[in-house]
Amino acid sequence: MTGLPKLPGFNFRDPTLSNFHLSQTFNINNGYKLPKQNYMGIGNRELDCNSVKYIGINDPIRFDPSLTYGRCKTKPLPQFIPHYALYDQKCLTFKAFFKQSVVESRLEFYRVRPVNIIYFLEDDTITVIEPRVSNSGLLQGKLVRxxxxxxxxxxxxxxxxxxAVGKDITIYGVVYHLVECDVFTREYMSSQGLDMADSEEMPYDPYTMNRRLQIMPKVTKTPPADDKLRRFLEYDGKILRFKAAWDDRENELGDLMKFEILYFLADDTVCVKNVQQENSGRDPYPLLLRKIKLPKIYTDTPVTYPSIYLEKTENEVTEYYQPKDFLVGDTIFVLGRDMMLYDCDKFTRDYFKNALGIEQKPGIVVDTPKKELPPPPPPPHDGLGSLQDSLQNTLTFMPKRPRKDVMKQIVNANKYLR
Known part of the structure; x- marks a missing residue:
């Protein structure tokens, strides 16, 4: 029967066949049609092309390269992350404010209350939180759940x-104006194609501003970073000595008086000693100024300072004299007295040169030369006594007996003029 030609009337039907289903050639996987590698014929019968007769040595249909080269590595599919897990703990934060009307108050008509509006991306929920301010008297915290x-x-x-920044939104009847957002919010909005406007300035609350103006600011003075013990151990006994002169001759009964200014390096204090001159006619006193810190401007005090019964402290003095202010040839003010520095000792010159890098000027002469007066002429002889006796009365208040010339007596002894 296999040798008969395939013409009408020359083929014979197998009466045992009852299944004539046609096998499909494609499989649908995840919505995609994939061709089947091996499929059967009509009625789930084996095809002739799948028999051993048609198998070649290198049949490309039945050749499986994985048997020779191993399984190929495929790129893994991206892991599916649900929306609530992808945006977990990711929030959009906006700074906003709303105005609250105030009635029956003469101090304020409205209040500006700043809030933070937080948008949760995981479930599209919103909360409004007002930062707490101590002693505000308002119910602050979470305003909208x-x-x-x-x-x-x-x-x-x-x-x-x-x-968006600069937009007004209404939440349960309260109008909030958005003025600013954080960096993450700007970046997220830009990634979604929305550009945020520039940040606006948060308006101030009038009542809070008036309260701040009424409160006096607390002014503190930072203590200097100075180790007193180290300075004492290093500079104890080291003193800068300056010679100063106070010229008060422009006033009545004034004179040129000399002083010695001592600057103590251990504690930056100044002492002024008096230089007593012989036959000056003034009472001797040791110190003009005791050891204190010398202020530069003695009269620079606040108007409200009660200087009648309180002494000045470091809080009232703006600046004190320092070693760099003592230069030969300059004038300093010692509690209202202008004293000119005209000389200093060798230790002071070496300290300024080595420690401060300043070369002191040479000493200045402040003494004015006095004119030598001619001796007064002796008064004429009044005729009483000898001439020497009368001359002794003009030289001393208590006249003494004139001295005898002993040598003249020895030489002229027993010599007479006849």
């Missing part, structure tokens, strides 16, 4: 696409 906020009466809710 976290949840989906209705936008209109039609059932729509506020979405992150509706939020």
């Amino acid at each position: 976290r949840g989906k906020i209705p936008k209109y009466d039609d059932g729509t809710y506020w979405h992150w696409k509706d939020l």
Whole structure:
């Protein structure tokens, strides 16, 4: 029967065959059609092309390269992350404010209350939190509980696409004006194609500003970073000596008086000693100024300072004299007295040169030369006594007996003029 030609009337039907289903050639996997490698014929019968007769040595259909080269590595499919896990703990933060009207108050008419509006991306919920301020007297904290906020009466809710800097949003009848957002919010909005406007300035609360103006600021003075013990151990006994002169001759009964200024390096104090001159006619006193810190401007005190019964402290003095202010040839003011420095000792010159890098000027002569007066002429002889006796009365208040010339007596002894 296999040798008969395939013409009508020359083929015979197998009466035992009852299944004539046609096998499909494609499989559908995840919505994609994939061709089947091996499939059967009509009625789930083996095809002739799949028999051993048609198998070649290198049949490309039945050749499996994985048997020779191993399984090929395929790129893994990206892991599916649900929406709530992808945006977990990711929030959009906006800074906003709303104005609250105040009635029956003469100090304020409205209040500006800053808030933080937080939008949670994981479930599209919103919460409004006001930062707590101590002693504000207001109920602050969480103003709106976290949840989906209705936008209109039609059932729509506020979405992150509706939020932008400079926009007004209404939450349960309260109008909030958005003025600023954080860096993450700007980057997220930019990635979604929304550009945020520039940040606006948060308006100030009038009542809070008036309270701040009424409160006097607390002014503190930072103590100097000076180790007193180290200075004492290093500079104890080291004193800068300057010679000064106070010229008070422009006033009545004034004179040129000399002083010695001592600057103690251990504690930056100044002492002024008096230089007593012989036959000056003044009472001797050791010190003009005891050892204190010498202020530069003695009269620079606040107007409200009660200087009648209080002494000045470091809080009232703006600046004190330092070693760099003592230069030969300059004038310093010692509690209102202008004294010119005209000389200093060798230790002071070496200290300024080595420690401060300043070369002191040479000494200045301040003494004015006095004119030598001619001796007064002796008064004429009054005729009483000898001439020497009368001359002794003009030389001393208590006249003494004139001295005898002993040598003249010895030489002229027993010599007479006849």
